[in-house]
Amino acid sequence: MKLMRPLMHPAIEDISVEGILHVLSDPVRVAIYAELAGSGSATMCSNFLQVSDRSIPKSTLSQHFRALREAGLVRSERHGVEMRNTSRCKEIEQRFPGLLPAILNAHCVQNAGQARAVKRKQAVRKTKSG
Amino acid sequence: MKLMRPLMHPAIEDISVEGILHVLSDPVRVAIYAELAGSGSATMCSNFLQVSDRSIPKSTLSQHFRALREAGLVRSERHGVEMRNTSRCKEIEQRFPGLLPAILNAHCVQNAGQARAVKRKQAVRKTKSG
DNA sequence: TCCGTAGTTCGTAACTTATGAACTATAGAA
DNA sequence: TTCTATAGTTCATAAGTTACGAACTACGGA
Numbered sequence: 001m002k003l004m005r006p007l008m009h010p011a012i013e014d015i016s017v018e019g020i021l022h023v024l025s026d027p028v029r030v031a032i033y034a035e036l037a038g039s040g041s042a043t044m045c046s047n048f049l050q051v052s053d054r055s056i057p058k059s060t061l062s063q064h065f066r067a068l069r070e071a072g073l074v075r076s077e078r079h080g081v082e083m084r085n086t087s088r089c090k091e092i093e094q095r096f097p098g099l100l101p102a103i104l105n106a107h108c109v110q111n112a113g114q115a116r117a118v119k120r121k122q123a124v125r126k127t128k129s130g
Numbered sequence: 131m132k133l134m135r136p137l138m139h140p141a142i143e144d145i146s147v148e149g150i151l152h153v154l155s156d157p158v159r160v161a162i163y164a165e166l167a168g169s170g171s172a173t174m175c176s177n178f179l180q181v182s183d184r185s186i187p188k189s190t191l192s193q194h195f196r197a198l199r200e201a202g203l204v205r206s207e208r209h210g211v212e213m214r215n216t217s218r219c220k221e222i223e224q225r226f227p228g229l230l231p232a233i234l235n236a237h238c239v240q241n242a243g244q245a246r247a248v249k250r251k252q253a254v255r256k257t258k259s260g
Numbered sequence: 261t262c263c264g265t266a267g268t269t270c271g272t273a274a275c276t277t278a279t280g281a282a283c284t285a286t287a288g289a290a
Numbered sequence: 291t292t293c294t295a296t297a298g299t300t301c302a303t304a305a306g307t308t309a310c311g312a313a314c315t316a317c318g319g320a
Contacts, residue, residue: 004268004315013243017236018155025152047266057310062268081266081317096239102232106147109226113143134284134299156277177297187279192299211286211297 007069007076012091015072020092020099023071028056029064030107033073037087038104045082137199137206142221145202150222150229153201158186159194160237163203167217168234175212 024030036044046065049056065085068074072092074085089100154160166174176195179186195215198204202222204215219230 002269002314017233017240018157018160020236021151021160021233022155025148025155027148030148030151045266058267059269059310059312060308062266063309066268078267078316081264083267096232096236098228098232099236102226102228103147103151106150106226106229110147132283132300175297188298189280189300190278192297193278196299208285208298211295213298 007078009069009075010072012072012088012095015092015095017096017099019071020073020096023067023073024103026064026067029068030103032064033068033087034104034107036074036085037089037100038108043084043086045084047082137208139199139205140202142202142218142225145222145225147226147229149201150203150226153197153203154233156194156197159198160233162194163198163217164234164237166204166215167219167230168238173214173216175214177212 024033032044032049046058046061049061065074065076065083068085069076072088075088076083076085078084092100154163162174162179176188176191179191195204195206195213198215199206202218205218206213206215208214222230
């Protein structure tokens with residue numbers, strides 16, 4: 001009978017810039033983290049994402065949360081059958097001031113730019129067809 | 131006779147946060163970039179690194195510079211037999227304000243912390259032996 | 261005790277990265 | 291022009307990483 005390993009969280013001083021950058025260099029993981037740390041709710045259970053985007057298998061999501069946790073970006077706690085994740089942004093802000101805000105802001109800028117590009121394309125298509 | 135492909139540089143609007151984070155999540159590449167963009171000289175030829183750190187094979191260094199270039203962090207130009215690399219930090223600062231300064235600063239913080247940890251260990255060793 | 265839900269682990273296929281050997285490209289000497 | 295040295299690139303491949311389905315654990319409630 002193989003048992004589940006306990007959840008590992010690095011101490012704040014063991015969190016590395018490379019680790020943070022690596023974990024946030026994946027589009028799914030930045031999106032999760034942006035939701036958690038940004039405008040969204042302070043806590044998020046992994047299942048929320050499975051419900052909102054059925055395209056990501058749950059084993060993959062589980063690995064993404066593990067990556068976020070082991071890089072120190074997120075604190076996870078089991079509550080009954082579900083897992084609650086909270087951002088460790090305050091701690092990280094102490095160690096690496098400005099890093100996470102800058103990344104999240106860049107992420108927003110990029111998303112806004114993409115949305116604008118899509119609108120432009122739609123407008124062009126309408127002009128051609130009309 | 132296979133010829134060398136031309137150097138590809140993305141347009142500023144095609145540079146992605148994920149690409150930047152991924153490329154800078156490698157310790158060798160952040161170190162190169164920090165040297166280029168930070169306190170060091172504005173231009174750097176790849177060979178400089180081979181001379182200063184013999185432990186990295188030149189084919190590996192070549193790939194690292196290609197990664198930096200294709201993520202949009204660096205502009206490379208061939209000058210005779212050597213390659214000159216310059217940071218594209220001004221352009222990136224326009225697109226993603228504060229992102230690169232925050233990463234470079236975090237990198238400094240981390241290096242400073244590591245240096246302090248090493249000194250602490252040395253001090254402990256001296257106390258034990260003395 | 262059995263079922264359903266939430267998440268984890270494992271095996272493996274697909275992808276990425278590092279590196280040595282062989283190459284291109286250029287400058288300068290003979 | 292041809293030879294030689296230097297700087298960097300490409301290619302093959304070995305080593306490492308990641309994604310995902312199937313089978314599992316863990317917990318709550320009927």
